[in-house]
Amino acid sequence: MRIVRELEALERELREASAEAASAFGDGEVFVEPYVENGRHVEVQLLCDAHGTVWALGTRDCSLQRRHQKVIEEAPAPGLPAALEASLLDTAVRAAKSVGYVGAGTVEFLVADGPEGPGSAPRVHFLEMNTRLQVEHPVTEEVYGVDLVALQLAVAEGRALPPEPPARRGHAVEARLYAEDPARDWAPQTGVLHRFETPAGVRVDTGYASGDAIGVHYDPMLAKVIVHAGTREEALRKLAHTLERAVVHGPATNRDLLVASLRHPEFAGPDALDTGFYDRNLAALTAPAPGGEFAAVAAALAGASAATGRFGGGWRNVRSQDETRTYGGHEVRYRPARGGGHEVTSPQGVRVVAAAPDRVSLEVAGVVRHFDVTAYEDTVHAGAHRLTVRPRFTDPADLQEPGSLLAPMPGTVVRVADGLAVGDRVTAGQPLLWLEAMKMEHRVIAPASGTLTALHAAPGRQVEVGALLAVVQTEAQEEVPA
Incomplete structure (x- = not known):
């Protein structure tokens, strides 16, 4: 379904609705109704x-x-x-x-x-x-x-x-x-x-x-x-x-x-x-649920408790130096405590009551909170919070040049804008290509006006989340001296 508020958008929206319907149901017929x-x-x-x-x-x-x-x-x-x-x-x-x-x-x-x-x-x-x-x-x-x-x-x-x-x-x-x-x-x-x-x-x-x-x-x-x-x-x-x-x-x-x-x-x-x-x-x-910073502490301490070997969760030449872990936007700093376990230095005001690989109890402002923790490859579930693990070091393969357009979801490239080619000038908001997956079609648009310097998408190509689809060098980037 498409909402058309401006007459000049009608032709494009009809075309997109028909293509999406044909892909999902094998029938591209479109009905026009009052919204x-x-x-x-x-x-x-x-x-x-x-x-x-x-x-x-x-x-x-x-x-x-x-x-x-x-x-x-x-x-x-x-x-x-x-x-x-x-x-x-x-x-x-x-x-x-x-x-x-x-x-x-x-x-x-x-x-x-x-x-x-x-x-x-x-x-x-x-x-x-x-x-x-x-x-x-x-x-x-x-x-x-x-x-x-x-x-x-x-x-x-x-x-x-x-x-x-x-x-x-x-x-x-x-x-x-x-x-x-x-x-x-x-x-x-x-x-x-x-x-x-x-x-x-x-x-x-x-x-x-x-x-x-x-x-x-x-x-x-x-x-x-x-x-x-x-x-x-x-x-x-x-x-x-x-x-x-x-x-x-x-x-x-x-x-x-x-x-x-x-x-x-x-x-x-x-x-x-x-x-x-x-x-x-x-x-x-969709605002982040409160308590995410404490869930991140629980995730870090559960990981430290699960670590084996003489140096625990990470090597330190000076054992009093903080260890750092980051989950989403929450950075956690902790260090070994005297008598065993760990103490949290950031966020402040957190006392570790108990920590095991699958369950952590923290005291915050006089209230004890319990977190059941389960870790997977790149996510940790701590209580009701789902946390994305941010690696300590950036993989060079993950670095992208400015203006890179990445696939927001896994799916299939169903079409590319007519006549679009590397070297073309594009304007902010201009649709460049369309992805289809799970009964949804998603438009990938130019984030700003500039020049299309790379196009890796082609109709029928299967892509994963984060795959590089195109690169738009913005006008601001073009003005920077080489």
Whole structure:
């Protein structure tokens, strides 16, 4: 999907949308529709048999989205006026009956403010009908106590549904756990899912297990985590707590974003639900979680505890000299302590209570914090923090000349800008090439105006994260005397 706000961008966006659709679905047909700014995405679950019975199994709200794909869904849709809810259910049923539909299906709507603005009668836009089960169907199952898959098979066998569906009970919320980095434009991630565990007693629909590899050929969703409770407030709290306690070791995921979203005061208020939530709040939701510096201390001390040999974690001619480790943006300095163990010199105010290769306890401002630590090749998981290990010395192979454009995600180069060649002048923001992976297409643009001095991308080329795609020598660099 593409939003076109300027007419001159229409041709380019049509071309890109068509190419992405053809790559993902084998069909490049494009539909043009009005864009509803900050509407609510509400849908109705239907189940229809061949004998004329149509069940409308309530509403779902799917307004929290990124890249126009759903992230958090819930049933029933909260805060809908009774008359509006009844109208949506009736419209969905009439749509299914008008075509003699049989099977499970979902009728989707966008609900927006009326012409008079906020507070006026809402305006409802029909989106589509999905003639299948949706990814979010488990929240309806939890609220109505049914198995939609089994019922769909029964309908396909010709069996009749009871005249009325079961009564609705409570509230259910589902979060989609993705292997992606929300802070980097939702870039999908690949690699080994070293460890994946969720608390017992919660429904988790997944095809992944500890040790599985996350590849580039499918959507980056790892799991759906679903909870049911008596009220919406209880369900949001329960799901946030469940995700917070989950163990997800491997590539970056949206787990922390999900927890922060579920606890955000704007999301907790049903009147504020709309598809613009992440446009307004993403920067705050992806800010580094507090306590990262202490997690880095735990990672460093766990590594020092695991080191063997006379010199421990690193050789020092003067043993009183600090050892230094860096994790992401956190530098940790420590030294051997008298009587064994280590003392932390930076950050200050940290006392080591206990340190082992897999668990470290620190006292900070009178409070003892415990960190379970697991180290992998280039990452360390300390408590709820995922830390990237920065090497003590830079590998010369990792050095890149200024203006280098690196692949933000693993994938395939699907096309290069028409006629683009080394030596061409490019302008800031100009699209140079396109990468495709995991149902997403990513534009690589010129970061500044200048000259294209290298182009290593070609259609069909497979690239890994960080692969050099092109080099743009900026105008400022061109002005520097040789």
